Amino acid sequence: MKNGVLRPGHIQLRVLDIQAALNFYTNVLGLRHMGTDPQGRIYLKGWTEVDKYSVVLRESDTPGMDFMGFKVIDEDALNMLEQKLIKAGIAIEHKEKGELQDCGQRLQFVAPSGHRFELYFEKAYTGKWGIEDTDPEAWPRGLKGMKATRFDHCLLYGNNIDETAELFVNVLGFFVSEQVATPEGEKLAQFLSLSTKAHDIAFIKSEEAGKLHHVSFLLDSWEEILRASDLLSMTNTPLDIGPTRHGLTHGKTVYFFDPSGNRCEVFAGGDYSYPDHKPVTWSAQNIGKAIFYHEQEVSERFRTAVT
Amino acid sequence: MLFFTIFNADSGEAFRCAEGTTILQAMELSGYSFIPIGCKGGGCGICKIRVLSGEYRCGKMSAAHIHQEAAADGFLLACKGIPTSDLSISTQKDGPALAWAFTTNLTKK
Numbered sequence: 296m297k298n299g300v301l302r303p304g305h306i307q308l309r310v311l312d313i314q315a316a317l318n319f320y321t322n323v324l325g326l327r328h329m330g331t332d333p334q335g336r337i338y339l340k341g342w343t344e345v346d347k348y349s350v351v352l353r354e355s356d357t358p359g360m361d362f363m364g365f366k367v368i369d370e371d372a373l374n375m376l377e378q379k380l381i382k383a384g385i386a387i388e389h390k391e392k393g394e395l396q397d398c399g400q401r402l403q404f405v406a407p408s409g410h411r412f413e414l415y416f417e418k419a420y421t422g423k424w425g426i427e428d429t430d431p432e433a434w435p436r437g438l439k440g441m442k443a444t445r446f447d448h449c450l451l452y453g454n455n456i457d458e459t460a461e462l463f464v465n466v467l468g469f470f471v472s473e474q475v476a477t478p479e480g481e482k483l484a485q486f487l488s489l490s491t492k493a494h495d496i497a498f499i500k501s502e503e504a505g506k507l508h509h510v511s512f513l514l515d516s517w518e519e520i521l522r523a524s525d526l527l528s529m530t531n532t533p534l535d536i537g538p539t540r541h542g543l544t545h546g547k548t549v550y551f552f553d554p555s556g557n558r559c560e561v562f563a564g565g566d567y568s569y570p571d572h573k574p575v576t577w578s579a580q581n582i583g584k585a586i587f588y589h590e591q592e593v594s595e596r597f598r599t600a601v602t
Numbered sequence: 603m604l605f606f607t608i609f610n611a612d613s614g615e616a617f618r619c620a621e622g623t624t625i626l627q628a629m630e631l632s633g634y635s636f637i638p639i640g641c642k643g644g645g646c647g648i649c650k651i652r653v654l655s656g657e658y659r660c661g662k663m664s665a666a667h668i669h670q671e672a673a674a675d676g677f678l679l680a681c682k683g684i685p686t687s688d689l690s691i692s693t694q695k696d697g698p699a700l701a702w703a704f705t706t707n708l709t710k711k
Contacts, residue, residue, distance in 0.1 A: 311662040312643060356665040411651065460690040504687015533642040595638065598648035602664070 296569070297470030298371025298379070301497050303448060304364040304415065305348060305395075306510055308354035313337060315554040316352050323530050324512060324559065325440035326350060327424045332396045337561070340424065341512060342435055342588035343563050347397050347419040348445035350510075358424055359602040362403060362411040363449055364419070365467070365489075367381040373416050376495075377402055379466045392417075397438055408453025409504025441523040441561055443512035448494050450508040452501035452601050459484040461500055462492040469495065472568040473543050473575040475585055483579055486543065491567045493544035506601040509550065509558040516563050517547045525560045526551045536597055542585040543563070543577055550597070557602050606685040611634055611654055611692050625658075626680040633660070636693055641680045649680040656689035663709050 296302075310316035317337055320326045326339040329348045338348035346366070353361060366452045379403070380387055390401040390413065399417030406412055422428050425435020434442075453459065463469040464487070472493055475484035486494040499508060517538075524538045527549070535558060537549030541563055546565030554556055566575070577585035583592040604621040608628060617632030628650050629637050639669060640648030647667030653676040660673075661682040668677055 311664070356642075356662075358664055359666075535641075552641040552643050552645070554643050556641030556643035558641065596640055596648065600640040600648055602641075602647045 296368070296468060298466070299368045300351040300376070300414065300467050300469070302369055302489060303349075303365045303446060304346065304418065305334075305351060306446060306449060307351040307353060307361035307395075308361045308507075308510065308553075309358050309361060309555070310352050311354070311356070311358055311555040312335065313352060313354040314330040319532070319553050320350065320352065321439060323526060324442045324511075324561075325438055325442040327525070330396050336396075336538070337395055341443045342424040342438060344446070345422055345564055346437055347421045351395065353447050357602075358553075358557050360449070360451070360510075360557075362413050363478070364413040364415055365403065367414050367416045368498065369416055371411075373400075373402065373414055376414055376467070377533050379448045379461060380404055382539055383462060383466050385462070392575035406453075407454075407455035407458040407557060408451060408498055409449075409506075410431070410453055411505075412449050429530060439513075441514065441519070442601055443514065443561060445513050447511045447513045447562070450497040450499065452499050452506035453504050455504075456485055456498040456500045457482055463487050463496070468569075470570045471574040472566075473577070474581060475543070475579060476579045477579040481579075482545070483582070484577075488568055491569060493566045493568060501601075503525065503601075507557060508601050509560045511560040511562055513584075514563045517578055520547050520549055520561060520563055527551050532573065535600070536590070536594060539590060542581070542588040543575075545588070552600075555602070556600070558600065605693070606656075607688045608685065609688070609690045610634075611637075611690050612694060619689075622684060624681055625683045625685060625691070629680070637680045639682070642694040644679050647679065650677060651680050651683075652676045652692045652694070653678065653683070654690040654692055656685065657687040658683050658685045658689060660684070 330338040337352040339350040340348045350433045385404045388403040397419035402416040403413040469487040472488040473486040484499045486497040488497045533552045535550035544565040546562040548562040605618045609616045619628035638644040644663040663679045
């Protein structure tokens with residue numbers, strides 16, 4: 296977080312049917328419903344998250360991602376980042392305080408990948424859901440479904456991912472944790488981190504700009520991934536692939552779809568990195584193993600289904 | 603239970619679809635795989651087909667894949683289409699939904 300960007304803060308997702316989405320994200324994924332605004336947008340979070348929400352659902356005729364927001368440490372850092380973005384030739388759009396419920400002013404911009412991102416420094420601090428700040432119990436009772444602990448990262452499909460990674464590294468202060476590269480050095484995937492997490496955001500090169508491949512939520516263990524997979528069957532939720540393990544990040548994972556076709560992941564474990572670590576490189580000819588370490592191949596659906 | 607026949611005009615194959623079941627679900631139950639299966643939520647566009655004749659109703663589908671004119675021309679996502687009569691369909695599409703960047707080896711070493 297060398298330039299003041301702390302962490303992924305939220306994602307606004309478009310869904311075809313807001314009630315079906317609310318049921319899925321609360322009863323299957325296990326997020327908590329934290330609010331609804333006059334526009335009908337629904338605010339949710341995983342129980343370990345301290346700010347009021349991390350997922351915003353908006354009904355639309357086209358599913359996908361409206362934007363992903365990163366929380367910045369303070370107002371000075373936000374102002375400094377605005378100057379850096381302008382200097383990098385990025386157009387900024389200002390969103391007023393309160394446009395998102397209980398969130399301060401936001402700076403929006405479109406990355407060269409075609410995705411909209413935003414930065415903000417203030418959001419209502421409601422603390423972890425269901426446990427106290429002082430002498431906290433291990434976990435709250437009353438969690439539902441997969442009991443997702445937090446919104447963790449996104450994987451996005453876009454073009455110009457080299458320029459996008461440069462923007463994230465040089466302006467926003469991320470570092471490249473993992474990558475997929477051809478022998479000629481062409482980057483097919485870039486995983487970027489702000490923290491010791493294996494990724495806070497990832498990009499895959501695609502001909503089409505601005506697409507969401509998946510939104511990912513954290514679970515505690517492989518056992519929890521298995522339990523989540525059981526819940527997919529119990530609820531007739533469309534499974535994409537898993538439970539399995541990634542080569543990239545070595546995380547344990549299962550993929551499935553929300554009722555509007557947005558792909559979700561729950562994952563556990565995996566590698567850590569620090570800014571002084573060299574990026575882990577997977578070679579393009581081993582892309583199958585890089586993505587699914589056991590299957591060693593990537594299904595047509597995983598490659599092509601995006602929103 | 604009432605069944606309808608779904609006829610694939612491209613291949614000459616046919617399967618039956620119970621009343622109230624989606625075209626995609628019925629194809630899966632029949633063991634055929636000529637319609638590719640995607641998100642099953644009307645979002646990704648992978649199961650796009652065209653109804654050449656017959657009646658059906660549709661759940662909500664992504665406007666990015668089935669805009670109004672396309673819907674009027676009989677295009678739909680099979681995961682959201684429920685027949686109300688026998689149908690004749692085509693699985694010919696206007697190209698894959700999205701090109702994948704990884705043009706190198708995607709299968710086992």
